[in-house]
Amino acid sequence: MKTLITLFVLCMLAIAMQAKAADSGEYRLGTGDVLKISVYDHPELEKEIQVSQEGTITYPMIGTVSVKGKTFSEAEALIAKKLVDGDFIKKPNVNILVSQYKSQMVSVVGEVNHPGRFPLDSSINVVDLLALAGGISVNGGDRIFLVRDNQRTEILLPRLVSGGDGAAVLDTKLKNGDVIYVPRMAMVYVYGDVNRAGGFRLEQNMSVMQALSLAGGYTTRASHSSLVVTRTSADGKVTRMDAKPDDHLQENDVVFVPESIF
Template sequence: MSLVLMSLMANVAWADTANSKTTEVSNRDYVLGAGDFVRISVYGSADLLTEARISAAGTITFPLLGEVTIGGLSPKLSESKLAELLEKGGYVKKAQVNLVVLQYQSQFVSVLGDVYKPGKVALDRPSKLSDVLAMAGGATPNGSDIVTLIRTQAGKTTKKDYDLRDLIAKADATHNPQVLGDDIVYVNAREVSVLGQVNRPGKYSVTSGVRTVLDFLSQAGGVASNGADSIIVMTKRNGQLEKIELDVDQLYRAGELANNFELSNGDSIYVPRVPVFYIYGEVQRPGAFRLERNMNVAQALSTGGGLSIRGTERGIKIKRNIKGELKTLDAKAGDVLQANDIVFVGESLF
């Protein structure tokens, strides 16, 4: 994540926080809990104006009514409950109750991942995504531009990703949503996936010292013995996903470092399994062997240890899959093999 982006995010969060301090805090969907400080007024009954902190049991003491439980209710439902109690008790006719949360102290959000101060953040006011990120110190340089908001309501868990660039550029409720108690905000690491035939496949973080194709191959332990001579890199360029095939040998050579480009969050490296050929019949070591680039029949025979005492180079056959059909071909010493070819060496009759 760029320093400029981090700075902009901090500015957005500061502006949101400053605005929230200048107005009474109000959140109609908030669930009241122990420690929250509320102001309750009844239209036309100034003597009933009350400010109270909700107890550990979820109760407040209200004039005329005594202890009333509002913990676990929203402000709107609390208003309805108080109005109903006042009317039933004969204290106020057609009571109009207004409840405002002055301090939010019962709700916490977990901010995890690549932030400077991971952990629980107290929601002491209605807070947006940018607010809680700022309270956690912001994203580290290894943090990506993608933040995941995880929310559980009514036993159902949802996950939604937000792009910090949109959060800053647009800063509306769609891109910078309000967070609720028990939400989890997770700042993803900038990661590149290294998959296939490497010694340690997995996801690796983009850091100041790990940025290029070779850096990530090294992090993954290098190409395994059964890895192919070429690798496939999936990377985004100009917003478009691009597939690039690179020759491993040329990648390591001096003068070919132009192919050793930097990768970014979400890119991937895939090392295919090395292509093989099979050789059977009258050879010293029948079996499956690595197919080297431009390997011909003569080289394949040498890889198989050469002909046995009964073998002959006359009448060598290649079985090859052509468009889904296995066909038998006559072979010459200079014919180039293809992946999964089966070379069969016959027995000499004389």
């Protein structure tokens, strides 16, 4: 239930973030970007132009302009200068917007509804990108990974929403080539003399008793004092251990409730 609430809040947060105004920030124009260029009081100069493979655009009166690698303000100033130097307009007020971001891409893989590559605009962050990917699927867990320059940063969604350590990632702007990976949800398994044996989502700091509760509790034949947890390590080693109700479980743990001998 806690995870469902977390995911609901995350979706609402994503919708709110999508509604905010875009901030040009330090985005640098690149090949393939489609620019909407206008000059105040000169409607004939309003054009939508794609940046060529060479990183240039061709604009009325001034011809070829190299814009690749420039910020919005730098490109605006360059076009304005060329208009002035050519004696076309004395004090041009140039404005550039990007109607399609195509030069830089980020990816979402794993348990999302629409995995794939997405254009990187200037203001997009982790929550925005998850929203673009259709949100986390029903099989997705409550942790995700930001992969950048071969380094993985784990992000716990409950902390992201509640304002914990992971909340700083909310304001982290994504960069070209970033990948968001959403793994399958972590599971634990409960078998033996319980009412609903099976696999269950592993919540943070879940105890043996909480897992037993999800499994419907003990049957009338169950032994309450002989619980066993089977744990498989990363190297494949299997360990069986006696368990207490308040012991914490790990991913893929198997809880077994034996039948009472009395």
